[in-house]
Amino acid sequence: MRKKGYVVKQTEMSRKNPAAVALGRKGGEARAKKLTAAERSESARRAVEARWAKTRELVDEITERSKELEKRALARLRKMKKERTRP
Secondary structure (H helix, E strand, O other): OEEOOEEOOOOHHHOOOHHHHHHHHHHHHHHHHHOOHHHHHHHHHHHHHHHHHHHHHHHHHHHHHHHHHHHHHHHHHHHHHHHHHOO
16 A cells, blocks of 8 residues: 555554545545635644644743753752852
């Protein structure tokens, strides 16, 4: 079975009806033809927002972890300075 230039191996768990696959491909094209330009634009905008939402979640998580690490590093530096200044 081919999917956009890639060879997809069929396993027993992922057997698909070739007729259903063909109808699925046609269905997407038919839906796109049926929609107005504004509706296609709205659909595409929602898809992009969904993809970027995942990216934003990852960025927020990384930012939060970075802040935590920065706090820990600053605390260690303060502790080291106190130890050096003790008589």
